Amino acid sequence: MIIENAAPAREERLKAGIAFCGTCAQLQNRLGQKDNGCxxxxxxxxxxxxxxxxxxxxxxxxxxxxxxxxxHGPVGCGFCSTANIGTNKNFKKLRDPSAGGIIWLSTNLDESDVIEGGEKKLRAAVLYADREFRPEAIVVASSCVPALIGDDVDSILENLERETAAELVPVNCEGFKTKLMATAYDAVYNGVLKKLTKYRERNVYLTESELSGKLWEYERERTVNVFNVGSMSRADELEIKRLLSALELKVNFLPCFSRPDDFRAALDAALNISVCGTHDDYYLKYIHKEFNIPYVIDTMPIGKKATARWLLKIAEHFGQVERARLLIQKEEAELEQALESYREILKGKRVYVSGGEVRIFVTAEVLTDLGMEIAGFKGHHIDEFVRPVMEGLPDIDDIYINIASQHPFEQVNIVKRLNPDLLVIHTGSGNITAKHGLPVLPLFGPGYNYMGYSGVFEIARRLRRIITNNQFNRNMQKYRPAPYRSEWYAKEPSAYIKDTGTK
Ligand code: SF4
Known part of the structure; x- marks a missing residue:
């Protein structure tokens, strides 16, 4: 199977949508039509x-x-790398105490490079990185400029390979090529497939006994790869590991926080498991075709119902369904007891949930299970992977849903109309809406636990805290001006959507 030079944009590959205002029933109706109802x-x-x-x-x-x-691009394109220097090092250390922090370089392309090309600077940066830091791999992430001026990054790296000890990995992730940020998952996997996913034969020693060969094979048959592209904290990983270990499975986590060589080792596994339909299909389908490793892409293990469904899908593959059922029963009983004191405070509170398409719906299941009501949804984009998750949720037909990547102006308008008691939203996209004085629970935080059974308890515990102590947001409403003029709030939130999608 040929690996494409660059991953296609998800608008094209999945016919994903980025703009919609309407009810969940209207959205489901459009999703059910050919080509996602356009x-x-x-x-x-x-x-x-x-x-x-x-x-x-x-x-x-x-x-x-x-x-x-x-x-590879102007220095401004990588501003986000400066923001996570400190946290990134600490999160790496949680996986490996001897791990160092991020090392990143920028080719700092400027106006003259737009005319002369960026090859010279890229060559110099790669050779410097190889000699100075001696890494296992050098990853070159291309921004818009090299694509616009026609730098052939793949060929430049191929020619440089003879001069470097490190593996050179091109990642073609130019921002202008897609309106769907989620295409980034495919872009990164595309680079990994090109350079890091190579099968290596196991070393067999002359003195090796037949038993150790069999033990290796046994372990391989019980090893699973769980794919984390940034939606799992270390606490989530530990909870997932705890649950899968109860089914006697050995767990590897990829690609976040792994080493380049881990992608080769991961080919010695019995099953690849995604934690979210939106993340991994591009990679897992390729690995299935080329290396015959089956995969599970279903729901996200957040909330009792989705976690049970996810575990049973995995258990089915290993013929362990009865064992998984017993585990689920025991975990749910313990959780129920632990949640008792939280239900009274959370009951009846109305929540607006915003984030990734799969995550918002599984999180809604946790919230409704805790006795809360869903006031509305917002998803970054919409594609086929959300269907099984939406179908599993009862009573969402009349709930309002907005599909928009960021676009806080639509969000504030909708939130004002729906008037919820709190927001569950990504930290970066909730700051403007939070000026309406509502308490905010981050939909994801790299330091918190959301997944599995302990995740449900953590969500309940943190919800109680923000509901009982929301002075910060109330002060913001009191002392900060509303982010938009009153004229905008009088307009329909869908005023700028060319097709409201409500057919
Ligand atoms: S859209 Fe292009 S130019 Fe803008 S930050 Fe992204 S890669 Fe850089």
């Missing part, structure tokens, strides 16, 4: 800035251990 053709006549796939790609690449990341 949802991917719906757009806005006015758009606010939103994240680009280059920055999300860096979010994944910067976590790699024993690697240097070269940002």
């Amino acid at each position: 949802l991917y053709a719906v757009n806005r006549s006015f758009s606010q800035a939103h994240g680009c796939q280059f920055t999300l790609s860096l979010g994944i690449l910067n976590t790699l251990r024993n690697a240097v990341v070269i940002m």
Whole structure:
């Protein structure tokens, strides 16, 4: 199977949609139609800035251990790398106490490079990185400029390979090529497939006994790879590991925080498991075809119902369904007892949930299970992977849903109309809406636990805290001006969507 030079944009590959205002029933109706009811053709006549796939790609690449990341482009494109220097080092150390922090370089392309080409600077940066840091791999992430001026990064790196000890990995993640940030997952996997996914034969020693060969084979048959592209904290990983270990499975986590060589080792596994349909299909389908490793892409193990479904899918593959059922029963009973004191405070509170398409719906299941009501949803984008998750949620037909990557102007308008008691939202996209005085629970935080059974308890515990102590947001409302003029709040939130998608 041929690996494409660059991963295609998700608008094209999955016919994903980025603009919609309507009810969940209307959205499901459009999703059920051929080509997603042309949802991917719906757009806005006015758009606010939103994240680009280059920055999300860096979010994944910067976590790699024993690697240097070269940002090939103007220095401003990599501003996000400066923001996570400190946390990134600490999160790496949670996986490996001897791990160092991020090492990134920028080729700092300027006006003259746009005329002369960026090859000279890229060559110099790669050779410097190899000699100075001696990494296992050097990853070159391309921003818009090299693509616009025609730098052939793949060929430049191929020619340099004879001069470097490190593996050179091109990641073509130019921001202008897609409006869907999630294309970044495919772009990173595309680079990994090109250079790091190579099968290596196991070393068999002359003195090796037949038993140790059999033990190796036994372990391989019980090894699973769980794919984390930045949606799992270390606490999540430990919870997932705890649950899968109860089914006697050995767990590897990839690609975030792994070493380049781990991608080769991961080919000695019995099953690849995604924790979110939106993340990994590009990679896992390729590995299945080329290396015959089956995969599970289903729901996200957040909340009792989704965690049980996810575990049973995995257990089915290993013929361990009865064992998994017993585990689920025991975990749910313990959790129920632990949640008792939280239910009274959370009951009846109305929540607006915003974030990735799969995550918002599984999180909604946790919230409704705790007795809360869903006031509305917002998803970054919409594609086929959300269907099984939406279908599993009862009573969402009339709930309002907005599909928008960022676009806080639509979000504030909707939140004002729906008037929820709190927001569950990504930290970066909630700051403007939070000026309405509502308490905010981050939909994800790299230091918190959301997944598995302990994740449900953590969500309940943190919800109680923010609901009982929301002085910070109330003060923001009191002392900060409303972010938009009253004229905008009088307009329909879908005013700039060219097709409201409500057919
Ligand atoms: S859209 Fe292009 S120019 Fe802008 S930050 Fe992303 S990669 Fe850089």
